[in-house]
Amino acid sequence: MNDKNIILYGPPGTGKTYNTVKYALAIIENKSFEQIEEEVDGAGYEHVFLRYKEYKDKGQIAFTTFHQSFGYEEFIEGIKPVVDDENTGEIKYALEPGVFKAFCDSASKLKVVTSNDADLISGNPTVWKISLEGAGENPTKTDCFRNNCIRIGWDHLPKHIEFDTTCDTSTVRDMLIDFQDTMSIGDIVLSLFNKTTIDAIGIVIGDYDFDDSLVEYKRKRAVKWLATNIRENIYALNGNTNLTLRTLYKLNRINSSDLMEIIEKYPEISSNSSSNSISVEREFNNYVFIIDEINRGNISKIFGELITLIETSKRLGKDEELTAILPYSKKKFGVPDNVYILGTMNTADRSIALLDTALRRRFKFIEMMPQSLVLDDVFVHDIEISKLLEKMNKRIEVLYDREHMIGHAYFIELKEDPSIERLASIFKNSIIPLLQEYFYEDYKKIQLILGDVNKTDELKFIRSIKIDPNLFGASLETDIDDKDIFQINQDAFYNINSYTQIYDL
Known part of the structure; x- marks a missing residue:
């Protein structure tokens, strides 16, 4: 692969982290992504993942996750407290490389x-x-x-x-x-x-x-x-x-x-x-540094002045090679040409349009959207899971946007256990909470996503209930009579028709 910096982006559950395994192997073994996918189709994902683990154990692959408190000191270098000796418990302060600098040192060892x-x-x-x-x-x-x-x-x-x-x-x-x-x-x-x-x-x-x-x-x-x-x-x-x-x-x-x-x-x-x-x-093998949830970190804070060094043309050994003097160690540092950065980005957390401009310019973005075709052979009794997912996502795209669709990975476990109990668990513990988060508990929109407006009351996942006019007393003058309250119908999770009527109106 010619691209040194890649970000896989898309809604939650679209297999971004899953696909980093295949991309990492393609980079390290100098193969195309399509060749690795053919291996997965033929020998199974476990066969490919085993090689991934071997490279990880050898240090050719590293994995980290960005979050709000992740900073320059954890990524590049910083002064950190260390226990000098287990018996004395003395604490000293040492200059320690961060995960990315340590990885680059290994790649150029x-x-x-x-x-x-x-x-x-x-x-x-x-x-x-x-x-x-x-x-x-x-x-x-x-x-x-x-x-x-x-x-x-x-x-x-x-x-x-x-x-x-x-x-x-x-x-x-x-x-x-x-x-x-x-x-x-x-x-x-x-x-x-x-x-x-x-x-x-x-x-x-x-x-x-x-x-x-x-x-x-x-x-x-x-x-x-x-x-x-x-x-x-x-x-x-x-x-x-x-x-x-x-x-x-x-x-x-x-x-x-x-x-x-x-x-x-x-x-x-x-x-x-x-x-x-x-x-x-010099080390000549390719190395892959994977950053999960790259958009959740403060990019300026984490990369600091080194954001320029990750550019392909600015890598060590290139004609436009650049190095920087690190603030703590006062040493020159550059990014080796054999280091590839592979990030994942959940667009439901933060839109790609809001991503740090300096980062966007230096990465190639590969979109990963829900693939309902992956679920074509998955049936729970008469429920066609691919149709169910496709219909819900079309409604989400209209009522919200395409960046908040539901990924096929939420339903993958049904391939091994296509039971109504498993599907009920997925809806109760994953799909409904996700929709509640997306629509800020606007249950009328959630009802539209789930097709509840066209169902009989017993088949609805979300029921509308009128408020008792005497709840606050007859003398209270308020427009609260026009307000509905909503209730999750637990029985619907175990009713096959509740699911089929999401897509089969």
């Missing part, structure tokens, strides 16, 4: 592939700064570069550190626990050279080990060095912040895709063994 096609980097790797016996050049660092490992000290402390282990300071304890437990295989380590510069980039490939065969700096992990003895200034990449001498800490401002430009400077990157050579490449 660094891929380090071995000769057997294994990707050494984890799905969302943490980037660590490590000081190998301090800054500059030293014997421990040289040994680490030669033997594909990282090593830190505090050899006088127990081999395995627990939260209640007595250490020199709490900072040392936290740092050793990070090295031992928090750091994961697939994470990235940057070796400190000085306060602005690193001299090596590596990937963690082994668990924690305490190596007694070493004289000092016995706490150890195996790494795969991608580049050593380099001199790369990462001051700007780190949000114009200096590196410190602290032995180990997370570089929250840097992600794997930020390091790609540095690594691409070293095409000779390979392992010491030619049989285990590696290559470094």
Whole structure:
């Protein structure tokens, strides 16, 4: 698909969210939407949905729902409270990426592939700064570069550190626990050279080990060095912040895709063994970010200054590529070209004409209207569900508008259970409440939608009842005598003729 930004819009119950599964697969697998629909018709929706779940588990599909309180901090990035440790309950504040920025980082992540096609980097790797016996050049660092490992000290402390282990300071304890437990295989380590510069980039490939065969700096992990003895200034990449001498800490401002430009400077990157050579490449698979109920969010508040970056021509790698400096991290950010945004919009909540103009210009809109043909083979006794739906929608279009029609999805469950009890449940719990909301309890219009004006009293879903003239006393002078009150007739929900006379007058 050439369109990077798509919104499926239509009345409620028209299968917008359902169809995001098919569109997402078409995008990821570089197929047409029609090809996926043929698969659904042949093998069933469950077969397609299983693949969708697999891509979602791999991180190629993400799903979120917009709402009134959803903001920039949740979508792009923000400062959020985090519990530092379960035992102390301390609360600290950390800069965290929002769902969309984290997704874009994954879509543009660094891929380090071995000769057997294994990707050494984890799905969302943490980037660590490590000081190998301090800054500059030293014997421990040289040994680490030669033997594909990282090593830190505090050899006088127990081999395995627990939260209640007595250490020199709490900072040392936290740092050793990070090295031992928090750091994961697939994470990235940057070796400190000085306060602005690193001299090596590596990937963690082994668990924690305490190596007694070493004289000092016995706490150890195996790494795969991608580049050593380099001199790369990462001051700007780190949000114009200096590196410190602290032995180990997370570089929250840097992600794997930020390091790609540095690594691409070293095409000779390979392992010491030619049989285990590696290559470094950018992610090229398509990624799909699904936004359900996109019109329920405050678009200006959520996207902020980044609304321009989602344009197809402004994506990373395009001739008109644009990036923006994020307000919190002070880092450059752009939307990768392999990220597709797929939104859904319920027109009953908000008309497309009222949608944020900046958003409308940047999306292709695909209308999804009720498909009564989907229900052609659905009968509840003598009730033709497709005719019933079609007639109600024609009346809604006249009395309200086409954006508030009733979707076929409300009746899909009748394919599995075509009983009057199931149909009664759908009408009582979904259709009648929906019409009440549409017409603000104008029951005369609801009666027109349901064909009640042409039915006998016992078949009406909504009955009109005249007010007792003596309800307020004989002396009260009021025009209330001309007013009707309305009552939902529960028996009608279980009467076949109540439904057939909606369309068969």
